[in-house]
Amino acid sequence: MKNENFTVIELLVNNHPGVMSHITGLFSRRGYNLEGILCGSIGEGKTSIMYLLVRKNNTFQQVISQLEKLYDVIETNERPEHDISVFFRIDNLLEGNNEFL
């Protein structure tokens, strides 16, 4: 599922307590809405990947610039090609529905 109104930001971040607070804190204090968030650790666990679902509007470039400034954010990429349906059917995903696996 794709939707012109939304896009996905992929972040490679350090994995330690507080990183999630830094990311979500950025959104709340700048007044950007975080529509969805998925996160999991990768590799040996020192880093994690986060997927943020955001609306595409005129603050989008600022959101990216501000995320890049965060010390715990190693890499930022926009992923307009990603299938965003997972964000809208999270309950399905966790109920073990094989559709996503």
Added chain:
Amino acid sequence: MNYTGAEIIVHMLEQKGIEIIAGIPGSANLPLYKALHGSKIKHVLARHEQGAGFIAQGMARSTGKAAVCFATSGPGATNLVTAIADAKLDSVPVVAFTGQVASSFIGTDAFQEIDTYGLTIPITKHNFLVRSTCELPEIIIEAFHIAESGRPGPVVIDIPKNIQSEVCNIELWPEFKTPEKYDSIEDEKVGEIIKTINTAQKPLLFVGAGIIESKAEKLLYQLATRNNIPVTSTLRGLGCFPPNHPLYVGMIGMHGTKYANQLMEEADVVIALGVRFDDRATGKLNEFCKNATLIHVDIDKSEINKLKMAHLSIHANVKEVIRQILPGIAENRRLSWLQEVELKKGELPYVEAPDNGDPFHPLRIIQEVARVVPENTIITTDVGQHQMWVAMKYPFSASRTFLTSGGLGTMGFGVPVAIGAALANPEKKVVCFSGDGSFLMNIQELATIAEQKCNIAIIIFNNGYLGLVRQQQELFFDQKYIGSKFHVNPDFAGIAKNFGISSVDLEKSEHPLNDLEQALKVEGPMLINVPIHYSENVFPMVPPGGANKIMMD
């Protein structure tokens, strides 16, 4: 060899070249203080952690180097919050070390436990909660690197008490890193900027704290004078360009000069260097420099196109950018544009003390101070009408001589920041302009001044009101004065004496300006009370939400 966390911190700070730390000990940072005992680092005991935080700011703002403050957990950390938030908004490199309850107590609502890490996320450039002693050296190196690289800012390091006492074996001490300065620039942009400036008919340089941070004053001067481009400054850029130079058109914005605001309106090319388009400077954004091609240079990429879309922008160190464009900038006498500048200066003069010789007009006092004190004197202010008058009238001729709370506008800033400036610059005089409202907010630091014998003169513009609030209520809130008049007005000169500080009350003086001059010439702490009439308003003024071209008188 084994070192405790506390010893590691002190060793690293000594290695960094930190000479003075302001702070207050408490249960959660006593191990750290034990390690500090006997160190060559001088500890300055503040009387409120907010004072300690601002003392660190005073050292950092006046020298450009990161400064350190210590606080304990819980209330110590929460008291520090205002000073850290202020440092964030004005991009000041402060590294705060806060004690925290022992790791096993975290999250249990322990005695003096507060989530310092969580609290300081929004107001720091970055923060750290230390989880093991061996992490400390790297964390400290990173903290200073973050604080001093690119756009400076505050960093908080929260260290649980057990981490301060636990040991780590260290054979080789890691080195501090050189701060990142963002010196590399794409060539094509340089060419475009040169061309745009050379072909401009009515260019204007719009400069701010970025010039000071980057030490680009001399290059700015060369750029302005070679091509004859008038220069306007934000509040926090004051001092980066000679105030009496014909090309200088004064401060921009809410209480700026009318001619600067009008020239901005007419400019066809605006060269914004090290500024962030703050609303006090721009007024109504869609009216600001609307007829101009905007060139924006800033070391913080996220500032570019944040509020105003730039036609040409470079994310880089402004000093390096000017250095690279200078060779291509043409000499241009710009006679007609400069004539227009002179005309506007003549038609729309700025503020002057009235002719009646009233010694207590704020502008008169400011002029007198400027006349008497050495040129390299550092001036700090609190927040309010007095701050604006100082910004408007005082002839700042060097960077880092005007220390004022711009972004956060914190009352209580002036006195402790003056202490920090005095400690870091013992050969200079410091003058703190304050108001009777602001002065009470960190009055306890008079004890610190007396103890440290700082060469600071505190001048209180005393009008018995929260002046700027009263002015706003008068102009915009139907004169519904509430909460702006002080019905109790303490005798500040008397209070100072009781803190062991010399003082003069000009209200009781027969020759106030003579007494002012004598008081300013005294070496060491001095407090001067100056009675100001409460009805004085700060003009000209752009009403809040208004466009800069329309200023009230």
